[in-house]
Amino acid sequence: MPKRNMDVRNSVISLNLHLDAHCKWCVFLDRLQGKCAIVTGAGQGLGQAYAQALATEGAMVSAVDINYEGASQVADAINRGGGKALAIHTDVSDQTSAEHMAKETFARFGKIDILVSNAAIYYGIKRTPFDEIQVEEWDRMMAVNVKGSWLCARAVFPYMKQQKSGKIVNVSSGVAFSPNAFLAHYVTSKAAVVGLTRALARELGQYGITVNAVAPGFTMTDASKQLGGDITAYVQSLSIKREQMPDDVVGTVLYLCSRESDFLTGQTIVVDGGRIFH
Numbered sequence: 001m002p003k004r005n006m007d008v009r010n011s012v013i014s015l016n017l018h019l020d021a022h023c024k025w026c027v028f029l030d031r032l033q034g035k036c037a038i039v040t041g042a043g044q045g046l047g048q049a050y051a052q053a054l055a056t057e058g059a060m061v062s063a064v065d066i067n068y069e070g071a072s073q074v075a076d077a078i079n080r081g082g083g084k085a086l087a088i089h090t091d092v093s094d095q096t097s098a099e100h101m102a103k104e105t106f107a108r109f110g111k112i113d114i115l116v117s118n119a120a121i122y123y124g125i126k127r128t129p130f131d132e133i134q135v136e137e138w139d140r141m142m143a144v145n146v147k148g149s150w151l152c153a154r155a156v157f158p159y160m161k162q163q164k165s166g167k168i169v170n171v172s173s174g175v176a177f178s179p180n181a182f183l184a185h186y187v188t189s190k191a192a193v194v195g196l197t198r199a200l201a202r203e204l205g206q207y208g209i210t211v212n213a214v215a216p217g218f219t220m221t222d223a224s225k226q227l228g229g230d231i232t233a234y235v236q237s238l239s240i241k242r243e244q245m246p247d248d249v250v251g252t253v254l255y256l257c258s259r260e261s262d263f264l265t266g267q268t269i270v271v272d273g274g275r276i277f278h
Ligand SMILES: NC(=O)c1ccc[n+]([C@@H]2O[C@H](COP(=O)([O-])OP(=O)(O)OC[C@H]3O[C@@H](n4cnc5c(N)ncnc54)[C@H](O)[C@@H]3O)[C@@H](O)[C@H]2O)c1
Pocket: 040, 041, 042, 043, 044, 045, 046, 047, 064, 065, 066, 067, 070, 090, 091, 092, 093, 118, 119, 120, 121, 122, 123, 144, 148, 171, 172, 173, 174, 215, 216, 217, 218, 219, 220, 221, 222, 223, 224
């Protein structure tokens, strides 16, 4: 394993990422050497795992979050490990902020090859009957989870179009295919991400840009833990009967960011241990 990649990995693991020390994606191939990736919502949870994995594969990473402190910690850890990362404070629901994210990334790294649109309102959501969800809460969910992915794709598009290549990976959820009750706003937003992914794939293929999505199952991040509930029955409903960890999703995201997926677009890959087949 190249020393730089080992250093990046160890440095970020020291941030208490929920990563298995023997994680399987740590077969470093330097698949993304020289590429530049933006990861939104990189300040914690799954976004943090994606940022680290992209860096260990050699990509320069913009760690983007509305939580600048979290993003900075992730970027610092990657830099300490010998990778190249930049933290950018961004509210993905704001057009000017999303455009600033792309501009800053290009100014620092000279290109934008990959966008992982992972930022979402997930931490802190509460199960609520659909007719009791506040209108403001519904609107904010759509603004971040749906409009945010659209605005970020829109912001990186001029750079990818110029380069005639790009990889956009949106983050949906298994709930888009098998919804939970009492999360109508979240479920709707994640189903919309599937539609956005398909619509953008149709438009952007002509520019050499692929647009795909990953739909994780219930993954043990801090956000999932605060949502609470007994997950014993859920785990039993999986084909692979164990809890899902962030590490279980990163391999698919790396694949969607790499040239191995160059002829795949408009697809949503469910990564959930074999619960939903679609
Ligand atoms: N954890 C799971 O079980 C699970 C399952 C399926 C899909 N997902 C999706 O994966 C992604 C990450 O999940 P997680 O568990 O790490 O959630 P999380 O809530 O811990 O992380 C979301 C990140 O997005 C950031 N964010 C929120 N609003 C933002 C905004 N307006 N602009 C920029 N950044 C913003 C947050 O600060 C946070 O760092 C989310 O899109 C979530 O919907 C998670």
